[in-house]
Amino acid sequence: MDQQPTVGILHPGSMGAAVAACAARNAADVLWCDAGRSPATAQRAAQFGLTRVSTLGELLGRSDIVIGLCPPAAAENLARDVAEHGFAGLYVEANAINPERTARIADLLSTTTTVVDGGVVGSPPIHGKTPALYLSGPAPATSSVARLFADTDVHTTVLGTAVGQASALKLSYAAFQKVSRVLVALSTGLARHHGVDQELLTVAGKRHDSYLSEPEYVAKAAARAWRWGPEMHEVGDALEAAGLPSDLLRAAAATLSRWDDAKDDDELTLADALDRLAQP
Template identity: 55%
Template sequence: MASESITVGLLHPGSMGAAFGAQLLRQNVRVLWCTDGRSIRSRARAENAGLEEVQDLGQLVTRADVLLSLCPPAAAVDVAQHVAACGFDGRLYIEANAITPHRVRTVAELLPRAVVVDGAVVGSPPVGGKQSTLYLSGDHHGCARATELFAASDVKTKVLGAEVGAASALKLAYSSYQKASRVLAALAYSVADAGGVADELVEIAGKRGGSYLTETGYIPKTASRAWRWGPELDDAAALLREAGLPDDLMRAASRVLSRWSDARERELTIAEALSLLRVDHDFVERDEP
């Protein structure tokens, strides 16, 4: 179990971040979060998780032994820039967002006097007995310390080696399949529904084990998460392009998700989600909670 004297600064308490914070509290780790600029939803999640608030980022950076960055992918580098401006150095920074290896290395360059470890979360938020895996790569001692933080928790860790970017490459490789498949399933169901054959489509898909087409209840969930899934697929597209592979599919999936920009964390029915998908929307920039 992690030492009681360790203090972790959480950036920021979204659904995943708050769940990770609660897991750290179970390990007798003190968890701080910064209220400045955060939404009512963020405050509610932080309070429900039992996290300790501070008023500004400067206080958080000064008091934390470890910073854990779990924020919307599009904000990851900006968050690191703000942390760097507050003078964070000599301590551990876990960059656990779904971003390209190149952007992880950019974060490391912004914090040259800190130990920056590349992290990637796969799985649902660790609540209600669910488990997620935190893949790690980079500095050996930094990875070991991150692993110790979550010992005996519902966050399982696996170290992939010393190369910063390896964990993020794995995450985006998985996301490029998992999230794009959800988008394709939603489009297929939508066009079948428009043609009055949605039930028949689900019946066909049910004959093939493990098809996302049978999980129609996930369509509204995909819609409500589109604001953060889109930037993640943009990074997946960038990684494909860096590898000399076609990025068209990921870019197209991200454009589809932008049609759900008004559905951010809303409770929708399948019909409502499909209706939003079929209507043209001006793109609304996704911001963090």
């Protein structure tokens, strides 16, 4: 793809909008579809300078590359919508889903569409954050996606040619990184219940590699639980497919569900999060 491509983002959530804004540096235009989207989504899209279109058909008809970034549960329905329009470009499946689902999506779109598997590791690329976008799939297509993010705050790495590799890496990291935050919440909540939470901080602070020394992150985890919970189920499915037990991840998802009503609450405090955890 020698000329700058037109890119579509489905959909501009906190991660998708920021990633799309990075892609805009090497794209002719970045489109988003406002059909069925919330005022908050529209505000984000405007903030990042994305171009609004009215229908999915228009977005797909004008786009060379489409990036799918949505909650895990919606990934296959989103891909079906794209398939129904016969999209003939390059589709980046960048959702936090297990490799088997990624492969199903690739098969679903294979008639007309080239699919690249993508896994985003890190926070949205704002305020100096530089997430990694891992890619796997057909070599010419992964190279096109890597060029799209060249010299931006999204750092790309191509893992190989097999669809599923990027998803597997994303979930392998998420299994540790996110469940560890759930364990911090449970440990801190237990210590707080017995009035020894400050002592727990002192003990944990003696180990610089302990998440227990950063309990303030629990509030951020609670605000993101509506996304993290479904992701833990994806990890559980991936573990089971690999012949590994999924109980811990299912339990983490159940714990995260106690924070579902804290969705994107940036004002949430540690005390609020622990209270919700103890009294759903």
